[in-house]
Amino acid sequence: MTMPKHLETRTQHVRATWAKHCDRVLYMSSESTDFPTVGLNVSEGRENLYWKTIRAFQFLHQNHMHDMDWFLKADDDTFVVMENLRHTLSRFDTEKPWYLGRRFAPFIKKGYMSGGAGYVLSKEALRRFVTGFQTGKCTHFSDLEDMALGKCMETMEVELGDTRDEKGRQTFHPFPLDHYVIRTPPRRRPWYMIYDFYTPIEVLVMKYFEATRWVGVVLAQ
Amino acid sequence: MLSEGGSFMKGMAMGGIFCLGLSLFGSFSPATEHGPGEQHHHHHVKAPSKDELTRLLDGHVLDLVNQVRVSCIIMVQPKILVHWAAALDTWTKHCDKAVFYTSESSKALEAVDLNEKDDWARLRKALNHAYENAGDLRWFFVAKATTFAIIENLKHLVLTKDPEEPFYLGNAMKSGELEYVAYESGIVLSYEALKRLVNVLQDEEKCPERGHALWAMSEDKQLAVCLKYTGVFAENGEDSHGKGLFNSKSVDSLITDSMRENPTNVVEGCCSDLAVTFNDMSPNQMQVMMFGVYRLRPYGHDFHDLLVFQPPEGSDND
Numbered sequence: 001m002t003m004p005k006h007l008e009t010r011t012q013h014v015r016a017t018w019a020k021h022c023d024r025v026l027y028m029s030s031e032s033t034d035f036p037t038v039g040l041n042v043s044e045g046r047e048n049l050y051w052k053t054i055r056a057f058q059f060l061h062q063n064h065m066h067d068m069d070w071f072l073k074a075d076d077d078t079f080v081v082m083e084n085l086r087h088t089l090s091r092f093d094t095e096k097p098w099y100l101g102r103r104f105a106p107f108i109k110k111g112y113m114s115g116g117a118g119y120v121l122s123k124e125a126l127r128r129f130v131t132g133f134q135t136g137k138c139t140h141f142s143d144l145e146d147m148a149l150g151k152c153m154e155t156m157e158v159e160l161g162d163t164r165d166e167k168g169r170q171t172f173h174p175f176p177l178d179h180y181v182i183r184t185p186p187r188r189r190p191w192y193m194i195y196d197f198y199t200p201i202e203v204l205v206m207k208y209f210e211a212t213r214w215v216g217v218v219l220a221q
Numbered sequence: 222m223l224s225e226g227g228s229f230m231k232g233m234a235m236g237g238i239f240c241l242g243l244s245l246f247g248s249f250s251p252a253t254e255h256g257p258g259e260q261h262h263h264h265h266v267k268a269p270s271k272d273e274l275t276r277l278l279d280g281h282v283l284d285l286v287n288q289v290r291v292s293c294i295i296m297v298q299p300k301i302l303v304h305w306a307a308a309l310d311t312w313t314k315h316c317d318k319a320v321f322y323t324s325e326s327s328k329a330l331e332a333v334d335l336n337e338k339d340d341w342a343r344l345r346k347a348l349n350h351a352y353e354n355a356g357d358l359r360w361f362f363v364a365k366a367t368t369f370a371i372i373e374n375l376k377h378l379v380l381t382k383d384p385e386e387p388f389y390l391g392n393a394m395k396s397g398e399l400e401y402v403a404y405e406s407g408i409v410l411s412y413e414a415l416k417r418l419v420n421v422l423q424d425e426e427k428c429p430e431r432g433h434a435l436w437a438m439s440e441d442k443q444l445a446v447c448l449k450y451t452g453v454f455a456e457n458g459e460d461s462h463g464k465g466l467f468n469s470k471s472v473d474s475l476i477t478d479s480m481r482e483n484p485t486n487v488v489e490g491c492c493s494d495l496a497v498t499f500n501d502m503s504p505n506q507m508q509v510m511m512f513g514v515y516r517l518r519p520y521g522h523d524f525h526d527l528l529v530f531q532p533p534e535g536s537d538n539d
Contacts, residue, residue, distance in 0.1 A: 016487060083519035119231050181512045 112150020401445030
């Protein structure tokens with residue numbers, strides 16, 4: 001997901017680096033360009049983010065349902081290690097309704113996936129999402145894209161998968177690398193650790209806190 | 222006409238001889254005594270290529286891997302305590318032996334206290350101490366705690382080189398006529414080079430303790446001058462493609478440069494995949510480097526390395 005003013009500062013670097021490892025990459029924006037970007041006919045701005053996401057998934061459903069198995073939504077400041085994503089996805093069946101990412105606990109009963117860390121929908125999950133909007137079961141009831149999408153997933157009975165590695169370490173990360181790797185002094189549990197659906201294990205520096213197989217990370221500017 | 226031409230020629234000849242004489246006296250070049258063994262004329266030392274290594278396979282490889290062991294000499298000071306702690310916690314764990322030498326003792330961390338404020342004097346003491354305590358280690362890596370090093374890549378560079386030959390490697394720079402290895406990107410010395418150095422350090426004329434010139438010369442240049450007397454010359458450490466392995470800048474600084482210089486090929490045009498050192502990295506960045514270099518990996522991606530260096534005890538490898 002990107003926007004015209006980010007193409008030069010951010011998106012071109014995504015294109016030059018990790019996006020090359022995708023089977024297919026589409027750059028969703030408010031206007032279509034030769035970048036190439038897909039114009040979604042939605043204005044930019046945080047308040048329009050969920051509209052943009054809805055339109056993006058509708059576009060995917062219309063044009064790419066048959067040639068792709070999994071659909072990853074990432075931002076233009078996310079970094080993804082695609083090999084590790086493939087490895088993580090290999091244990092899930094794309095014909096089943098799966099919704100994968102960094103699971104947060106608040107607001108939705110079974111939780112929802114962090115937008116910043118990037119999330120993945122299986123083919124069936126995408127079908128259900130689009131159907132939900134067609135039938136009116138899902139609506140644009142909030143601006144908070146990740147939480148609102150989580151609500152639609154709940155309504156459409158899509159399963160939330162556990163993407164932690166065999167040692168229980170997270171593979172999707174909503175913050176940059178140094179956030180997880182630097183030793184921090186003892187402090188009160190910050191909001192994001194309270195948000196985590198699976199209890200975080202915070203251990204001295206490198207041993208356990210980060211997974212050997214990272215998937216999504218959001219880069220700070 | 223002829224007489225005018227004649228005096229012109231005489232003038233030219235005199236001027237020419239005068240210039241020649243001046244340049245001969247002007248250039249400072251100490252007499253070099255060449256030790257036993259071959260005399261290198263090349264100033265670039267390249268890491269072995271895949272073909273070279275493949276040819277050495279079958280039994281010899283294990284010997285090579287076991288024989289290349291590095292003794293790290295890390296120069297610290299209380300004023301760079303955070304870097305000291307970072308070095309201790311990160312890359313130095315991959316040295317076969319790591320000894321920290323400090324200018325003055327610190328209550329927080331332990332090191333060999335050389336009790337010496339002068340940089341050159343301190344380096345001399347550290348190198349003497351390292352030589353005396355070398356044991357069976359044959360490669361020496363000198364760095365400040367503000368440098369970040371990947372020891373495995375250092376081992377790869379010197380894998381096929383004989384430490385009984387004098388090697389003095391790193392980021393080779395030139396200052397006038399003097400070619401020296403820059404301190405901040407790390408200095409590699411073979412056993413023979415260190416041995417010759419320790420001997421010449423006793424010579425107060427060639428290698429005075431209080432430094433050479435009237436003006437203060439940085440300790441890396443002093444080192445080069447002393448080594449030159451023993452027939453050891455600075456050589457640039459490069460990969461098999463000729464890219465420098467010892468960097469005086471940090472990773473993000475190099476990437477930024479590459480974004481400016483090769484905008485269409487940033488990563489490829491940046492630095493060597495087998496870089497040995499980076500400089501000017503904060504302690505936090507060193508922690509991130511350890512994660513990126515030794516832990517994070519793309520599952521299933523094969524790097525096709527011909528050799529395996531086992532991680533040392535207590536390192537952060539899985």
